[in-house]
Amino acid sequence: MEPLVIAGKAYASRLLVGTGKYKDFDETRRAVEASGAEIVTVAIRRTNIGQDAGQPSLLEALPPARYTYLPNTAGCYTADEAIRTLRLARELLDGHALVKLEVLGDAHTLYPNVVETLKAAEVLIKDGFQVMVYTSDDPIIAQRLQDLGCVAVMPLASLIGSGMGILNPWNLQIMRDRIRVPLIVDAGVGTASDAAIAMELGCDGVLMNTAIAGAQNPVLMAEAMKLAVGAGRRAYLAGRMAKKIYTASPSSPTGGLIGR
Amino acid sequence: MKSLSLTINGEPRSFPVPLTVAGLVEAMELAGKRVAIERNGEIVPRSTYPDTLLADGDKLEVVVAVGGG
Secondary structure: OOOEEEOOEEEOOOEEEEOOOOOOHHHHHHHHHHHOOOEEEEEEEEOOOOOOOOOOOHHHHOOOOOOEEEEEOOOOOOHHHHHHHHHHHHHHOOOOOEEEEOOEOOOOOOOEOHHHHHHHHHHHHHOOOEEEEEEOOOHHHHHHHHHHOOOEEEEOOOOOOOOOOOOOHHHHHHHHHHOOOOEEEEOOOOOHHHHHHHHHOOOOEEEEOHHHHOOOOHHHHHHHHHHHHHHHHHHHHHOOOOOOOOOOOOOOOOOOOOOO | OOEEEEEEOOEEEEEEOOOEHHHHHHHOOOOOOOOEEEEOOEEEOHHHHHHOEOOOOOEEEEEEEEEOO
16 A cells, blocks of 8 residues: 655554543553554643653653654644644654644634634744644635645544544545645544545545544554554545446346246 | 742742753753743753753743643
């Protein structure tokens, strides 16, 4: 299978996973391993003063030498907050330039604020960041983000953490026709079939967190997602048969039936 | 003894002067941990921690990577 290439780097896995909402770091590690993901998202947060000493850290569970860390700006509501957060992330990760930009518009829906997202993307790209950008499923905004120089465009399929699946496949289809950088469904996937549908539509990858971490058995669901992304990708490349609403077509020979 | 008033992650804190960023990291028991620090809105590169003296009233953000999606 051909690799997923983001900002010139090739990845064998087309599944990107978040590292939030797990029971503990051991479960995080086992789920990420089962998913086969090579890119993992992380959040940047203030240290709890005086409470972190001796605590295990995420970086020990998922060694940065083995995984590509994708720091995010989850929780940021303005371009300025997102830019500051990613500058801290770059320092934290020794100059690492690949980041996930998300600027939220509303705490209730976590719907992206595309106005602030566009502003932040422009500044970050000028500053040398490789920006993978979370956005709405508006194809025009997606194109604008691509034109600004984002290295991947990542539309929602439905709201973050909702597990509602691919609610507007037609918009993803329009984006697929117009977006040349990797198109990655980010947010909304609830179960394996959702991931497969995204890939069958021609998306280059899927990013998810809650669908795995929120499953009854996260490690098993991680494996299911790995298989679903692989299956969906293969189906897309294979090219599905045409849908024929009125013409049924038997798979068995029509001649040679007994008793005729 | 003179003391230094800093705001760290939004909380007021006092330290004896003089204090470098490296000294602050030590005092916060974060030595050897992977952190990043912003001072008054500007990133403090790790290589400059030993030479960066903190001033009264400095506002610092000290962050780590945590699980997230």
